[in-house]
Every structure is written in C-alpha cells, then in structure tokens.
Amino acid sequence: MSPSKTPSSTPDENETSVEGGRRRATINDIARLAGVSKKTVSRVINQSPFVRDETRERIEAVIAEWGYAPDPQARGLAFRRSFLIGMIYDNPNPQYVVNMQLGLLDGMRGSGFELVVHPCNRSSPTFLTDIRAFVERQKLYGVVLPPSVSEDERVAKLLNEIGCAYIRIASVELDKPEHMIVGHDRMGGAQAARHIVELGHKRIAFISGPESFRSSHERRGGFEDALAEAGLALAPEDIVQGAYTFESGVACGDLLLSRTPRPTAIFCGNDEMAAGVLQSARKAGLSVPQDLTVVGFDDFQIAQAVWPPLTTIHTPTREIGRIAVEKLIGGERREPRDVTKMEPNLVIRESSGPVPA
Amino acid sequence: MSPSKTPSSTPDENETSVEGGRRRATINDIARLAGVSKKTVSRVINQSPFVRDETRERIEAVIAEWGYAPDPQARGLAFRRSFLIGMIYDNPNPQYVVNMQLGLLDGMRGSGFELVVHPCNRSSPTFLTDIRAFVERQKLYGVVLPPSVSEDERVAKLLNEIGCAYIRIASVELDKPEHMIVGHDRMGGAQAARHIVELGHKRIAFISGPESFRSSHERRGGFEDALAEAGLALAPEDIVQGAYTFESGVACGDLLLSRTPRPTAIFCGNDEMAAGVLQSARKAGLSVPQDLTVVGFDDFQIAQAVWPPLTTIHTPTREIGRIAVEKLIGGERREPRDVTKMEPNLVIRESSGPVPA
C-alpha cells in the first residue's frame, strides 16, 4: 500500500566524490557557525522583522557560504503544510496539459515550491475520494484546477471543506475572484465570428465541443452573439456537436459538408476538430480556403502542423498558468483585484479566406 | 527565495462541514485505540515481521476504520528521504511528455508516491546545479530520466554522487541494467526499412533527428542496417538532418523533393517531421502514397491527425514509463534481470504504398 522499502538500487560506492562527503548543513549547523540559536536562524529564513540587521547579515553570510537551504519536509511538518502545488486535471489535450504545466512552473520558479501532477477522471466513482486523499495526505499548499475539473462544483466544495487553497481556471466566473482566472472563451468566439463575417460568409456552421465543457458553451455563445451583431444567425442544423477530438471533427465535417447548400465557413470549438474538418474537406474534394473557410480555437501545435495552417484563436495557456500559481503562492503581496481575465486573440493563417464566388 | 508566507486565500469559514471537524488521525491515535505503543503501529505500517498476527490484525482494523494514512512528511523526515519521484526531462514533444507522465503515474498508483515534474534545459549554465538542488532539497526517492536528459552522462554521474536512485530511458544501454530501460529504436528503424523495401522502393531517403538525440542515430542505424540486408544503401545525400520538429520536416521535405530523380520513399525520424514532409509534398503537388511513401516514428496523436494518416513505428511510451517507475520503487521484490527492453512495432496506415509505376 504505502512506500515501505528502501530503494533497490544503491549508487556506486567505488566512485567517491569530493563533494559527496560534505553533509548537507542543517539549521543547527548554521546556528552554531553564526553563534546564534536555531530559532534566530529560523527567523531569518522566514523573514521575520524581529532580527537585528547585523545579526541577519551574519546569518545570511553563513547560509550563503554553506549553500544552506531548509528541508522542506521538516519545515512542512512544523507548518502542517507542504510546499507542493497540485495540478488536478482531466483535460485530454497533451498540448494544453504541457503548456499549463510549463506556465505553473514559470510561476513557481525560484520559490521553493514544486509541482505535483494529478490527472483524474471525473466520472470515476472514486473521483472525489482520490482528490481528497491526494490533497490531505500531501497537505498540499494549493491546487490549480484547469478545465474541466475547474467547472466541477463538487471539487471546489471539497477543497473548501478541507481548507486547501485553490485556483480555478475557467471560461466564466464560477467562484470568488481570488479563486478564479477567467479565460474569456466568449471573447474568442466573438473574434472568430467577426473574422468570418468580415470575409463575407453567410452560410456559416459551428462545431461545438462536448456539453460537459463550459468552454464549449462560451465559445459558441460568443460566436453567436457576434454573428447576431452582424445580423446573422446560426440555424439549429448549422450547429453540430463534436467531442474536441480529431475524429469527431472528421465526422462533423462529413455531416456538414454533405449538406446542400453546404456552409462556406465552419468555426470549430478547437483546433483538433478543425484539423478533422480539414481532412473531411479533403475527402470531399474541397480546397481550403478556396471552397471552405475553417477556423479553430486554441492555437496549439497542431494548428500549424496541418495544411493549410489554421486560422485560429490563440489562448495564452502558459501565461494563464503562471498567473494562477502566482495568485496561489504570491499571497498578500498582491493587492486584491478583480477576477483575473486573460484575453484570447485571433491568429490569421491560411485556412480562412473570402467567401467563394 | 523560499516559501515563507501563509497562503493568501483562506477557505470559507461560514460553510462548516460535518467532516471538517474530524481531525486526521495520527499514529498516536491509532496506537491508543488499538491499545499498543506507536512503535508497534509503525511496525505494522512498515510490514515488520515481528508483530504477532493477532496484534497486527487488531491494528489494521483500527487503521482501516479510521482511514489512517501516515504523514509522508513525517515519515520522510525520519527516513531521510521523501516519497516523491522526479521526472527530469527536456523532450519538447508534448505527446511524449504526457504519455510518459501517465505511464509513471500508472506505475505508482496506490503506492503512496507522487510525481514531481521538472523540465530542464541541457544547455543552461545552471543545468546541473538546478538538478542537484531539486534532488537534494526534495530528497527525492528516485528520478526518471527520459531522453535526451537520460543520455547525459553528467546527470547520471551527479545522481550517483548524490546517492539518488534513477532510471534512464534510452535507445541503447548506457549504464548498469538496473538503471536502464532500453527503447530499442534500432529495431524500429529496421522495421521501417523492411516495410519500405517490401513495397519495392529503391530511391529511399532518410530525415534524421538532431545529432544530440541518441535515438536519431539508433533509428538511422537500424534503418540502414536493414536496408543493407536487402542490398540497398543510403547515399550520403539521401540523409538530411532535421530537428524532430514539424518545420524542419517541411524544410527537409522541400530539399529532398526538389531533387531529380526524387526519392519515392522517405523515412522520418519522428511523426512531427513526417507530418512536415506531407505538407511539403502537398506544396510540390505530390500525392501520398501514390507518388511518395512517408513513414514516421513514434505513433503519437499527430500520426492520425494528418492526411493521409501516417504509417509509423509505434513506441510504447506509456508502458515504458510504468515499468520505469516499477523498477524504481518496486525494489527488491523483483529479481535482478537484464536491461528491460521495450520493443516498438510497425503500424501500417495510409501514407505508405507500392513504388510508383
């Protein structure tokens, strides 16, 4: 059940290194060397104001000389809290996951925190139990929730109960500002709509992401609103539901392109599905963008790896991650502010063009 | 520098939960409830044989009833080692990174260990210092090194010095068996070659990954060896160097397809570059596989998201990750064995076909 054995592979003994012999310094060592009590060293480490400058400098010198860094486990034990940030997610897109991780790491660089990843399955019967065990056992300092876990009120409630700080990254405001970062998918949808309208398209279709993702609704909502501003509207049959996957994009594309008359522009809930539509169009003998305009969402790697490269909505995922962690660990050094909003923006590539003659 | 503030956002106080009041049980609670000393409870947790069955059962019952789990920090402090596994990597491919993470998590599910991710940059001046600080501060239980960090002897040496267990995942045997998992890229290269030869191709080209990746050399080596068995050889100009990226695939494709006579088959060091070649072929007005056969390597998501879907070499990344962690934490319950080898295998899709008439 729990870790119980000593590690199997012990390192070479034959290769004694110069450094190897020097034991890691402890707070007691530093205290002795600086001629103070360990409590005072602790004060310096924790930036307590109640230390005379002269004393502080002396201790800091010793710390620097010995390259001392406090043991996070011991510190955590005393603090009743670890210095680990959890990322709990179920987003299936590798590009999103990696970008988010990089963003989180950006935000905690040099802070002494570490990132522990925890993929999960929202439909598992042990979903909440697993999260609870994870957070409580590791005494996580805080948790970042990207979509769609972020949209699960059970998770937010659980974390509130446990008393674990968290940040939800979502399309809309779901919680108190200090717990949220809003990605503003709605605005992205609107940007896509305006681009397509400007190109002169009238017969426009939309491939939605799964119902279970809030972003699906927001992207669609923003798209429809902006269309309405231009005096256009999506008929119900112009909206088909995909699953944010490549395959679903192909299927939805097949469906839409078999219609008569067929749409001249398709806005897809994400790039994966847009790539699927490109493939569907190819099968149908259509050229993009001459016969069909395709617009994606996310601007992940795949957007540039397909042909033609996708016009899409860029979402600053990594940046969002960075800011999320900063909110989590930065604490009171930032003044309270509104919900943090990160705006997407349109990237025009080659998959969109004027309406065919 | 180091975490020093209390968390900024405190959870709601107004929503008192039923569960919230019940303090987490400690080893002392369990000992008291079971009527034994905490040392005996500790023995049960650590599976010591020196506990009478009756006593053990009683203690286990109390543990189960209270859902007790020992505090990893306290335990780690006493063990002088944490229960964290580090993944130190510099592989730029999100699909690889995510698959590897999932594999590692598969292998540690239910073990009480957690995964801490640590991307790095091999050419950074603080590369080794960073790793050392990470491993030593967190007192990592073990580290998994995927390519190309796995191929860096400085890292292996450092970890040996520190005395941290590690597993290297690489194309070839670089270390003692217990420290290695070999991906056998050479075999994959050979499989690609045999497939291409069977289709009747003679004018064959190869796009290599970057020099700095061992897998580049192995994939190429296996490919050339199997070609040689069929009496074929790659001329130096048929080998061009890419960078494992989509863009480099486009560039290398442009170069190769502008030749006269041009190759009828191109084997690419990975799927990304193969996708790039597909795009290059499209620009050149060539149909795949009618005019050109393209074979990739890895079988990541992109292989199925492009058109036509790529014939490629599937590498069991997730499985490799699982086994790596099991070696790391499974320890002495596994008998010493040879270097673990994970074999790739050919997946035939639609990007390969018989040589054009």
Next chain:
DNA sequence: GGCAGGATGGAAACCGGTGTCAATCATCTC
C-alpha cells in the same frame, strides 16, 4: 523447574524545522 534465546512491546531520542513565551538588552523617560 530453570534457563537460553527468539518474539514482542515500549520509553526515549531523533529527523530538521517552527511556535510559545520568557529572558535579556538597549533605549527612553522622568
């Protein structure tokens, strides 16, 4: 029945930090 020796259980120290609270020190006030 007495004794050697293995099986069990417990007290106390320790891992490396932090919280509490009292003691010490330097000024300041009158």
Next chain:
DNA sequence: GAGATGATTGACACCGGTTTCCATCCTGCC
C-alpha cells in the same frame, strides 16, 4: 540613575513519524 518600554534572542516543547535499546513474555530444551 531607576524603572519602563519595546526590540531581540533563546530555551523548550512539538509536528508525526522512525530508530535504538532495553524489558518482558513466551517457548523449547535439558
């Protein structure tokens, strides 16, 4: 110059486990 006041500092317990060392309890054996 004495007491007051607030800034500094340190002694000691504690976080939740493990290890060391020793006491006790059974056994089997003679």
